[in-house]
Amino acid sequence: MRISNSWVLAMAATSVSIITPTTSGFQQRQQQQRASSSSSMSSMTHVSMSGRVCSSSMRISATMNEATITTEAATTPNDVGDAPARKVMTYADVNSLTFRELQRECKALGLSAIGTTSALRGRLLNHHGLERVVRVDVTTPAASAAEIEEICSTEGITFCDESDPDYDFKIVLSGVMQKSSRGHWKSATRKLKTLVNKHSTPDRPVPREAYLAVLEACAADRLNGARASEPARKILEDMATFGYEIPHDLANVCVTSALGEGNGATHDGFGGIDAALAMVHAIEMSPGGTNILDDATYSRLVTSLARERAIEESILVLRSMVVERSFTPPLGTFADVAKVASQSVGHESDVIQVLTYAKAAGYELDNIAAVDAGRELLASGVIAAERMDNLALGLRLLTAAAKAKGCAPDSGDDLVATSSSAAQRACTLIHKRAIGKACEENNWKLAVKLLELMPKRGLSPATSVWRKVLSTCCKNEKSRKATAILLDWITLAKEGKAEKPPVSVFNTVVNTCEVCGEEELTVKVLDIMRDTLEVEGNIITFNIALKRLAKAGNIAGCEGILIGMLNEGLEPNVVSYTTTIGACAKEGAKNPAMALTWLQRMRMRNVQPNFHTYNTALAACLDGKLESTFIGAKIATEMLEDAEKELACGLKGSVNFKSTLPDAYTKVLGRSLMKQLRELAQW
Numbered sequence: 001m002r003i004s005n006s007w008v009l010a011m012a013a014t015s016v017s018i019i020t021p022t023t024s025g026f027q028q029r030q031q032q033q034r035a036s037s038s039s040s041m042s043s044m045t046h047v048s049m050s051g052r053v054c055s056s057s058m059r060i061s062a063t064m065n066e067a068t069i070t071t072e073a074a075t076t077p078n079d080v081g082d083a084p085a086r087k088v089m090t091y092a093d094v095n096s097l098t099f100r101e102l103q104r105e106c107k108a109l110g111l112s113a114i115g116t117t118s119a120l121r122g123r124l125l126n127h128h129g130l131e132r133v134v135r136v137d138v139t140t141p142a143a144s145a146a147e148i149e150e151i152c153s154t155e156g157i158t159f160c161d162e163s164d165p166d167y168d169f170k171i172v173l174s175g176v177m178q179k180s181s182r183g184h185w186k187s188a189t190r191k192l193k194t195l196v197n198k199h200s201t202p203d204r205p206v207p208r209e210a211y212l213a214v215l216e217a218c219a220a221d222r223l224n225g226a227r228a229s230e231p232a233r234k235i236l237e238d239m240a241t242f243g244y245e246i247p248h249d250l251a252n253v254c255v256t257s258a259l260g261e262g263n264g265a266t267h268d269g270f271g272g273i274d275a276a277l278a279m280v281h282a283i284e285m286s287p288g289g290t291n292i293l294d295d296a297t298y299s300r301l302v303t304s305l306a307r308e309r310a311i312e313e314s315i316l317v318l319r320s321m322v323v324e325r326s327f328t329p330p331l332g333t334f335a336d337v338a339k340v341a342s343q344s345v346g347h348e349s350d351v352i353q354v355l356t357y358a359k360a361a362g363y364e365l366d367n368i369a370a371v372d373a374g375r376e377l378l379a380s381g382v383i384a385a386e387r388m389d390n391l392a393l394g395l396r397l398l399t400a401a402a403k404a405k406g407c408a409p410d411s412g413d414d415l416v417a418t419s420s421s422a423a424q425r426a427c428t429l430i431h432k433r434a435i436g437k438a439c440e441e442n443n444w445k446l447a448v449k450l451l452e453l454m455p456k457r458g459l460s461p462a463t464s465v466w467r468k469v470l471s472t473c474c475k476n477e478k479s480r481k482a483t484a485i486l487l488d489w490i491t492l493a494k495e496g497k498a499e500k501p502p503v504s505v506f507n508t509v510v511n512t513c514e515v516c517g518e519e520e521l522t523v524k525v526l527d528i529m530r531d532t533l534e535v536e537g538n539i540i541t542f543n544i545a546l547k548r549l550a551k552a553g554n555i556a557g558c559e560g561i562l563i564g565m566l567n568e569g570l571e572p573n574v575v576s577y578t579t580t581i582g583a584c585a586k587e588g589a590k591n592p593a594m595a596l597t598w599l600q601r602m603r604m605r606n607v608q609p610n611f612h613t614y615n616t617a618l619a620a621c622l623d624g625k626l627e628s629t630f631i632g633a634k635i636a637t638e639m640l641e642d643a644e645k646e647l648a649c650g651l652k653g654s655v656n657f658k659s660t661l662p663d664a665y666t667k668v669l670g671r672s673l674m675k676q677l678r679e680l681a682q683w
Contacts, residue, residue, distance in 0.1 A: 091130045094121055098274035099281075100313075116237035116285070117278050169199040173210060180213035185224060188214045189231040196238070208244040211235050219250055223257040226271030232258070233278050240285040251283045252297045265304035273304055295327040302329070306337045311347050314340075315354065322357045331373035334358045338380035342422075351384035352393075365397065369404035369412030378416045379423035386426035391437070394430040398457065411456070418458040428459050435465055444472045448481060455492060463499050470505060474512040482509050483521050490532055500532060507540040514548050522548055539570050546579040553586030555594055574657060577602040578613045585620035592628040595620040596635060611660050614639040618669040626680045632673045639666075 097105060102120035103113040111123045164170075172195045179188035192206070192214045200206050215235045218228035232254045239246055258276040260267035265276070280301065283289050298321050305314035314337050321327040338354040341347040358377065359365065368374025378397050385394035401412035417427040431454050438447040447469045454461045466489050473482040486509050492498040506529040513521040526545065542565050549557040558580040565572050577598055584595040595617040599609060609617075614635060621632030642660040651659055662670075 089124070089128055091125065094124045094128070094130065097121070097124075099278040100274055116240065116282050117233065118237060166204065169195070169204060172199055173207075176210050177213055180210075180217040183217050183220060185214070185217040185220070185228050185231070188217050189228075192235070205242060206238075208239070208242075211239050211244060212247070212250070215239075215250060215254070219253050219257065222267075223254065223271065226258055226260055226267035229258045229271035229275040233275050233282070236279050236282040236286075240282040240289070243287060245288060246283055246286045246292060248292050248294075251279075251292045252294055255279050255283070255293065255297050256300050259300055259304045265308060273301075273308060273310070276301055276304070290325070295321060295325075295329055298325075298327065299329045299333040302333050303336045306340045309340060309344065311337070311341050311344060311350055315350055315357075318354070318357055322361045328361045331358070331363065331368060331371060331377060334361075334363075335373040335376040335380070338377050338384075342380040342383040348384040348387045351380050355381050365400040366403040367405070369401035369416060370406035374404070375401065375412070375416045375419055379419045382416065382430065383422055383426040386430050389433070391430055391434045394426070395434060398427065398430075413453075414456065414458050424459070427457060428454075431457075431459060432462065432465055435468060439468045439472045442472065442476070444469075444476050444478060444481070447472050448485065451485065452488075455488075455497070460492075460497050463502075466498070466501070467505060470508060474508050477512060477516050479509070479513045479516040479518045479521055482512055483525060486525065487528070490528065493532075503529070503533060503538045503541060506533075507538070507544055510541065510544045511547075514544060514551075519548065539565070539573060539576070542570065542572075543575050543579060546576060547582075550579050550583040550586070553583055553589040555580070555583045555591060558583045572602075572605070572607065574602070574607055574610055574613060577607060577609070578616055581613060581616045581620065585616055590620050590623040590628070592617075592621040592623065592625075592631040596631050599635065599638070608658070609642070609660065610657055611639070611663055611666060612656075614660065615663075615665050615669060618666070618673065622669070622672055622676060624676060624680075626677075629673055629677045629680065636670065636673070 099117055099120075102117065102124065106113040106120055106123055109124075109127055111127060113120070115123075172191055176188055176191045176195055179185075179191060192210060195210065196206055215232060218224065218232045218235070223229050223232055236246065236251070236254065255276050258271035258279060259265045259273070260271055262268060264272040264274075266272040280293065280297075283292050286292070298317060302314045302317050302321070305311075305317065318329065318333065318337060321329055334354050334357065338351045341350040341354065355365070355377070358368075363374075365378070369378055378401050381397045382394045385391070385397065398413045398416060401416040404412035407415055416423065418424055431450055435447050435450045438444075438450065451461060451465065451469045454465075466485070470482050470485055473485065486501060486505065489498060489501050489505075493500045506525060510522055510525050510529075513519075513525060522544075526541070529541070542561055546558050546561050549561065562572050562576060562580060565576065581595045581598050584591040584598070599613070599617055602609060602613075617635045618632055621628040621635065639660060639662065643662065646660055
């Protein structure tokens with residue numbers, strides 16, 4: 001009797017079931033097989049006239065060994081200086097690791113970190129000794145094919161399998177294609193998994209069209225809101241493993257759709273950076289993979305890595321784009337990485353590296369300030385330069401921004417400096433430090449230039465910065481430049497962009513004008529001070545004015561200023577009176593009598609003269625007159641009396657302002673008076 005395959009299929013519709021075990025070409029597995037008979041409990045198969053075939057039941061169950069790893073490193077005590085054992089991992093632990101976590105774990109264990117997600121997991125499982133264990137229930141063994149053939153021969157039946165060996169494969173493949181065409185990506189993914197695991201063999205692999213059909217269904221609507229990211233990743237990895245070519249458009253859509261704006265670059269928890277990185281790695285492993293992804297996809301990946309503070313990884317991908325693939329990423333990509341690096345402590349050098357890659361990609365720093373992304377990139381460079389205390393680099397970047405065209409009506413450096421509070425602070429500090437360094441080196445030209453650039457760049461110099469530059473100019477006797485800077489300061493103060501200059505600054509400028517012989521500037525600065533501060537000045541201001549009048553020998557003018565000081569509530573000090581007495585010693589207009597009078601007046605105001613005062617009064621007596629010699633003798637006598645008191649009681653205060661002890665100049669003046677007296681006696 002001959003049993004055909006069609007007759008067997010007909011019997012399968014009844015209560016009889018004949019199960020043929022199937023094997024997979026990629027993984028060794030056993031399916032649960034079960035045959036039951038309603039009329040017999042024996043282990044042999046009986047074929048009745050009704051064509052009913054019965055077999056004894058067989059049960060095979062496969063379980064995953066999730067036993068934890070106990071290695072020698074974990075059980076054996078460490079020797080001297082040995083590192084502690086790594087965390088014990090289970091199969092579930094390995095299976096839960098993301099792509100980057102798998103790479104890090106492989107690197108830490110000294111394993112290769114190159115490969116797909118499944119390849120990396122396989123290495124870790126093998127390293128930890130985690131393997132699949134098959135347990136077979138031998139209580140009811142199944143009848144073998146030989147036993148069935150023997151039973152059939154005794155009954156006069158010849159069994160011949162005429163079925164299509166690819167029938168199940170074709171049926172499942174047809175289901176995969178049907179579900180994919182309808183856009184049912186979940187069902188298509190499940191059927192594709194069944195097709196790969198249960199029906200494919202090395203001689204009968206899953207065709208490329210099946211993978212592409214499911215991948216297109218998954219990629220629709222931005223990977224279905226990134227929910228299809230994991231199935232798409234697995235499909236891409238399988239295609240790369242089998243050497244299937246991946247379409248350009250489909251690959252780019254999958255990677256970009258996996259990246260979102262949520263935490264970890266996810267879409268509501270789906271997709272993310274790890275899924276995208278795994279896809280990129282699989283695509284690059286496929287045939288022609290180095291030319292599949294375009295610069296927009298890589299740029300999106302770099303930006304997502306930067307936003308997640310994965311600065312080193314984003315720079316590595318950026319370097320690969322520029323150096324290895326000769327891409328020219330958008331300026332926004334460079335700006336995103338540089339911005340995050342500038343906000344992170346210890347990554348200042350990474351910002352400089354990003355600027356270097358931007359130049360290598362073909363961008364000129366002198367032109368990029370014309371667009372927002374370029375200004376943001378330069379601002380990040382300035383922030384990094386300030387943290388590195390690289391003043392030259394920071395100023396160079398601002399100068400490059402100033403050269404950019406297309407920023408009118410503003411300038412590029414102004415837009416860069418005011419792009420953010422961090423950039424403004426960094427630019428201000430760079431200018432402040434550079435000005436301070438220039439002042440220390442007595443480079444007044446550089447200090448003035450930097451100070452003039454600050455308002456143009458939207459920066460407000462501090463009062464200390466103004467004073468440093470003015471002091472440097474005054475030190476170099478640049479009265480006109482100092483006056484111009486003071487006027488600029490006052491202008492900004494009126495606009496509310498700076499504080500008003502203090503009286504001491506006016507005094508410094510006035511004194512410089514006096515030293516340089518700029519009388520008109522002196523008067524101008526004094527008038528400006530009066531209008532700006534609404535005061536006549538302090539005692540230093542009056543002393544400077546006294547100095548100007550004393551040089552001209554204007555005794556009456558000096559007296560008027562002293563009276564004005566008293567009216568303003570300012571008590572003249574020893575410098576004020578000494579300067580006034582200096583007017584009496586003007587060559588060609590000496591007045592020893594008036595000098596003696598001012599000595600008496602200052603004592604009446606309880607202001608004690610010092611050796612400078614006495615020397616000035618003695619100099620006023622050298623006019624070649626006998627009466628002046630007598631006045632000089634009187635002044636010298638008073639000086640000696642004060643010196644004796646100082647020697648007896650001691651000195652309290654500054655020697656330069658309080659001491660009355662004669663100095664070398666006093667000796668010269670004394671000898672001159674004695675010579676004058678001898679010459680007059682000869683007459």
